[in-house]
Amino acid sequence: MIFSSKAEYGVRLMVELGRQSPEQPTSLKAIADAEGLPLAYLEQVVARLRKAGLVMSARGAHGGYWLARPAEEIAMVDVVQALEGAIAPMECFVHDHTERVLCSHEADAGRCATKLLWMRVQGGIIRSLQTTTLAELVEFSRRTELAQTA
Amino acid sequence: MIFSSKAEYGVRLMVELGRQSPEQPTSLKAIADAEGLPLAYLEQVVARLRKAGLVMSARGAHGGYWLARPAEEIAMVDVVQALEGAIAPMECFVHDHTERVLCSHEADAGRCATKLLWMRVQGGIIRSLQTTTLAELVEFSRRTELAQTA
DNA sequence: GGCAATCCGACCATCCTGGTAGGATATGAG
DNA sequence: CTCATATCCTACCAGGATGGTCGGATTGCC
Numbered sequence A, B: 001m002i003f004s005s006k007a008e009y010g011v012r013l014m015v016e017l018g019r020q021s022p023e024q025p026t027s028l029k030a031i032a033d034a035e036g037l038p039l040a041y042l043e044q045v046v047a048r049l050r051k052a053g054l055v056m057s058a059r060g061a062h063g064g065y066w067l068a069r070p071a072e073e074i075a076m077v078d079v080v081q082a083l084e085g086a087i088a089p090m091e092c093f094v095h096d097h098t099e100r101v102l103c104s105h106e107a108d109a110g111r112c113a114t115k116l117l118w119m120r121v122q123g124g125i126i127r128s129l130q131t132t133t134l135a136e137l138v139e140f141s142r143r144t145e146l147a148q149t150a
Numbered sequence C: 001g002g003c004a005a006t007c008c009g010a011c012c013a014t015c016c017t018g019g020t021a022g023g024a025t026a027t028g029a030g
Numbered sequence D: 001c002t003c004a005t006a007t008c009c010t011a012c013c014a015g016g017a018t019g020g021t022c023g024g025a026t027t028g029c030c
Helices: A005-019 A028-035 A039-051 A076-084 A106-111 A113-130 A134-149 B005-019 B028-035 B039-051 B076-084 B106-111 B113-130 B134-149
Strands: A055-058 A064-067 B055-058 B064-067
Touching: A005 A028, A005 A039, A005 A064, A005 A076, A005 A134, A005 B113, A028 A039, A028 A064, A039 A055, A039 A076, A076 A113, A076 A134, A113 B005, A113 B113, A113 B134, A134 B113, B005 B028, B005 B039, B005 B064, B005 B076, B005 B134, B028 B039, B028 B064, B039 B055, B039 B076, B076 B113, B076 B134
Parallel strands: none
Antiparallel strands: A055 A064, B055 B064
């Protein structure tokens, strides 16, 4: 399993928000019920999305969440990154700029042949996430829903 | 971190084997020393590669491991798959054919919009792993080694 | 005021990961 | 034959991440 359930839940949540009109906020409870997810856990998930500026919120009665931008302008790479942190196939990719942990073979720096491989994998992942917008997923969700009703 | 250290160690091991002439086997100890990895743990890693038919082994004194095929004919997707198991971005992708666990929303089967996303991600990963051969990594390793010596 | 909601931090059980330990087995060298 | 070297196999274990719960503080509509 490459991505944690935070990503799964978070993406579901975003799709659900994308299906709602942005006029009035949607409560987490409604989403938790619709998707069958634990409310308390969803709170933690949506907090990440909010801090990343992807959703906005209103407190109090009749409060809730809505997309900060139209779904067309939200690339899934931003969503997943907000939920999972940096998208790195390997440990040494994470701290590249921050600490000096890197891989066990930092001494060999340039000689690290595996880095070439992980770079390509990372590229493949990011590219696929960048070329997918939330709007596509919402659209897909709507279509398959119709197909089921019919 | 998307891939575990098994993948990291296993890939290093394969590169190391690729650098050796396949005439005579290379002992794990030599690789462990060269790469600074724990021998006992490498044993578990190499066992997976052997069971996947990627390396062969000889027991006893002067025994060791060597590539089962030329490095040019080894796609990294096979290596990573042997080390990590199925390459699945999400839980529900793993048991697709075996058990009936799938995602928490199996009831919605077709309606699962996130599946579209994970499919694309999975595609991106597999494509990048399929188009990279062990020979490339070995070549890269040799080049950067030269660059360092010079 | 009361209810519905977001917010926040602490807590917790369980699983996975990375690694160790110990031994059984095979085999070439002397 | 024996010894050193090596693969092979299984069990075990500590620590951290994961997925989730709980309790409460705060906010704001009715």
